[in-house]
């Protein structure tokens with residue numbers, strides 16, 4: 001049930017028609033896994049906490065470095081050297097003490113991925129590499145958990161929402177590992193913009209309103225301010241979600 005404090009804290013969003021107290025209650029009962037506490041994971045977990053998601057698990061195996069601070073806004077100068085998951089959790093608990101924050105300092109692998117996300121309402125992709133995204137995509141398809149993908153490079157970003165059994169999966173979009181530049185150039189604003197769109201998608205999935213970026217990929221170019229949509233096409237021979245991937 002929503003408390004008196006909940007009704008006041010979330011008053012402005014509860015007023016939104018189609019969301020209301022029922023939507024807020026769904027958020028309170030939900031569990032979102034944020035995979036990564038970096039440029040996407042910091043703003044994403046911040047807004048999920050503000051919105052009142054009842055439990056947020058934030059997973060990252062790295063420690064804060066000086067070169068993270070142009071974009072990873074939950075990590076401050078004093079946090080350099082601290083585990084990112086712990087640094088993020090400390091700030092989020094101060095932001096909203098009424099929700100549960102579960103920091104996990106571990107590397108997501110093909111062995112632990114399913115256990116890490118089991119039972120989640122949604123998984124928000126805040127990774128910075130293709131290998132781990134592919135592992136998460138497979139785990140989400142297997143567990144039947146919505147996977148909200150986001151990625152950035154320079155001033156460009158992309159977002160799509162994967163609903164297992166309904167939409168193409170990430171492996172349909174990228175059957176081969178794309179070329180990656182390490183470390184890629186990135187401005188702080190770009191992962192923030194991508195993260196906020198991923199959070200909107202996550203809230204809509206949980207509360208059940210609006211139209212999702214399901215079966216569509218949104219491409220953003222902040223250098224030219226071009227926003228375009230492309231249809232995501234399911235590959236029948238996809239090794240993850242195609243007929244051969246059924247389990």
Ligand SMILES: [Zn+2]
Nearest residue numbers: 169172238241
């Ligand atoms: Zn697929």
